[in-house]
Amino acid sequence: MTMTAMTSKWDANSEHLLRELAPQVLGTVARRFRDFVSAEDAVQEAMIAAFTQWPQEGVPENPRGWLIQVASRRLTDQVRSDIARRERETTVAREAEVIAPMVDLKSDSDMDPHDTLILLFMCCHAALTSSSAIALTLRAVGGLTTAEIANAYLVPESTMAQRISRAKQSIKTSGVGFRMPSPQERAERLPAVLRVLYLIFNEGYASSIGMQMQRLDLAREAIRLTRAMKALLPDDGEVTGLLALMLLTDARRAARTGPEEELIPLDKQDRNLWDQEEICEGIELLTAALAKGAVGLYQLQAAIAAVHDEAARAEDTDWPQILALYELLMRVSPGAIVSLNHAIAAAMVHGPARGLDLLKTLDSQLSGHYRLDAVRGHLYEMVGDHESAIRHYRIAAGRTTSIPEQNYLITQAARLEERST
């Protein structure tokens, strides 16, 4: 390597820098070689090389150029060996020099800040399943290694590698080119991108309890990626709304579990543990987004989270406002779970009997879903019908697929039973 003359020390920021560079490098390399699938592999190899070499040898003066050079070299080698193999079978003209253009490391002329956005639209394409879109987004845009992603989702590295390679195969066969989608396509495909980012966040936020300390913080990664997206689409209310929603939810992270890792519901959380910085930023973002009009699903959910976050005590919660927001949300994005949350808000405003009435309409859509019984248990408890409450808490406990939640529900039933005897 000729570029190691000037280096700086590897520190806490270097890893961040490296991840930020990943989509830019990939964008450049994919455009030069006109082959996204191979470029993505080559950039991943360059990333791994950087992660091994930079902490020891220092961060090169031009880290972006270093990564582009390493990735391009890998690709050139691969193209050459592919051609050599084909030449053995047929006679193909020597095209290696044509296919592998010279890399000008000093020039940033081919760097396009929109590459990150192009990549997000590619990786979250409708042709991919959720799990493969998530995996590819984290690697190609997030700059994470396959091993890190596998570890975060608790699957073997080889399985995650396969998932990523299949995702890229789907992109190849669906014929999506490495280019910015038209404004109309963008509008159509944006919800899928936001959904993938939100799924990554949820996975991270949900699993940030228990014995998984070694796992990568997916919630942080999702916030980082959404921030990058917001910087590129500053005028999109839903992108801003999603970022606000993530921050307003993440702010409560430290308060949602107790010393034994038990779940603590919103109304019992120690609000002093809420992250005020995240709440302030979330509310600021949300206010700016709402001012732009065209209110969507993420802005509304962020608004609901903001109302909770703004209440100094649980009893100060402005439930009428939350109820109004859920009514809007039901119109913008109807669904059984939204209706369920709406019923809770209605119960808080008009009394539990009203909530229980509303739940009756959800039986057919949500039959067998533990959340319906969990909410019923809660509302029966509010009415004072402890027997029904215990019964529904227990049904819910038997149906949830989460151990912390199961523990929480069983404990609710036990608490009521002890009180009534």
Place this chain on the structure above:
Amino acid sequence: MKYILMMNTMRAGHGVPGWKQKDLQAHIAFMMNLNKDLQRAGEFVSAEGLSFPDQAKQVRAGKDGTPITDGIFPESKEFLAGFWIIDVDSPERAYAIAAKISSAPGPQGAPLNMPIEVRPVMSAPPPDML
């Protein structure tokens, strides 16, 4: 979503099956290919086969916490012979894989159609709790 696929066998039928070599080879090849397919699909988490039940011990803590081992109870009818853990996008996909396992070839290559128990593996709670 992660699922466990459990293959139970009857105690009576457990043990090295007295199948013809060709049938055994077909069965083993089927299982090997199945695992490879799951790996290629990016759905494989783990798979283990378990030893025969005569290797099993019941263990209980004695009064001072020391282990008291015992043979297994002869009246137990079913034994876990092996399991897969998969990570898939839908329960339907988990059922499809279980059906595939169930159809593993037995004597004369006829599908065994053995019962496969499918259960969700407990995961993290959803972020939005009541």
